[in-house]
Amino acid sequence: MEPGILGIVLDSSVLIAAERRKLTATQAIASIQTVVGDLPIVLSAVTVAEIGHGIYRANTPAIRQRRRAFLDDLKATVPIFPLTESTAEIIARIGGEQAALGNSLPLADLQIGACALELQYAIGTSNERDFSRIPDLKLVPL
Numbered sequence: 001m002e003p004g005i006l007g008i009v010l011d012s013s014v015l016i017a018a019e020r021r022k023l024t025a026t027q028a029i030a031s032i033q034t035v036v037g038d039l040p041i042v043l044s045a046v047t048v049a050e051i052g053h054g055i056y057r058a059n060t061p062a063i064r065q066r067r068r069a070f071l072d073d074l075k076a077t078v079p080i081f082p083l084t085e086s087t088a089e090i091i092a093r094i095g096g097e098q099a100a101l102g103n104s105l106p107l108a109d110l111q112i113g114a115c116a117l118e119l120q121y122a123i124g125t126s127n128e129r130d131f132s133r134i135p136d137l138k139l140v141p142l
Contacts, residue, residue: 004138005039005121005122005138005140006039006040006119006120006121007039007040007041007042007119007121007122008032008036008039008040008041008042008121008122008123008124008140009042009043009044009047009081009112009115009116009119009121009122009123009124010032010041010042010043010047010078010123010124010125010142011047011109011112011123011124011125011126011127011131012047012050012051012112013125013126013127014028014032014124014125014126014142015028015047015051015070015074016050016051016054017126018031018070019051019054019066019067019070022066024069024070024073025070025071025073025074025076025077025078026073026077028074029041029074029077029078032124032142035124035140035142036124036140040079040121041078041124042078042079042080042081042119042121043074043078043079043080043081044080044081044083044111044112044115044116045080045081045082045083046083046108046111046112046115047112048071048074048075048080049108050108051067051070051071051074052071054067055067055068055071081115081118081119083111083114083115084118086118087111087114087115087118088114090114090117090118091110091111091114094110094113094114094117094134094135095107095110097135098133098135103133105130105133105134106130109127109130109131109134110134113131113134113137116137116138117134117136117137121138122137122138122139122140123137123138123139123140124140124142125139125140125141125142126141126142128141
C-alpha cells in the first residue's frame with residue numbers, strides 16, 4: 001500500500017461488481033481488506049445512492065431483494081460520510097477549475113472523490129479512468 005494513505009473511500013464500481021458476483025457486503029469488505037490491509041474503509045453517501053439506484057432498476061424481485069440485502073448489510077458494516085459544506089466547496093473548486101480547462105468530470109465521481117480529499121483518504125476503485133482526472137486524489141485500484 002502506498003505510504004501516506006490514511007484510509008479508503010470505496011467507489012461504487014467495486015461494490016457493484018462484488019454484489020453481481022453474489023458476495024455479501026461482509027465478504028466484499030473482507031476481499032478489499034486483503035488488498036488495503038487494516039486501513040479504515042468508508043463510503044460516501046453518494047456511493048450509497050449509486051448502489052441503491054440499482055435496487056430500483058432490478059428486473060426481478062430476487063435481484064431486487066439481493067441488492068437490498070447487500071446495501072443494508074453494507075450500511076450496517078461500513079461508516080458512511082455525508083456531503084458536507086466543506087465537501088461542497090471541494091466539489092465546486094475542482095469542478096470549476098477542471099471545467100475552465102475544458103475537462104468535464106462525472107458529478108457523482110467528483111462528489112465521491114471530494115469526500116476522499118476532505119478526509120485525506122484515497123479512492124478504492126475499478127474506475128481509474130474517471131478518478132485519475134481528479135487532481136491530488138490518490139487511487140487504490142481494486
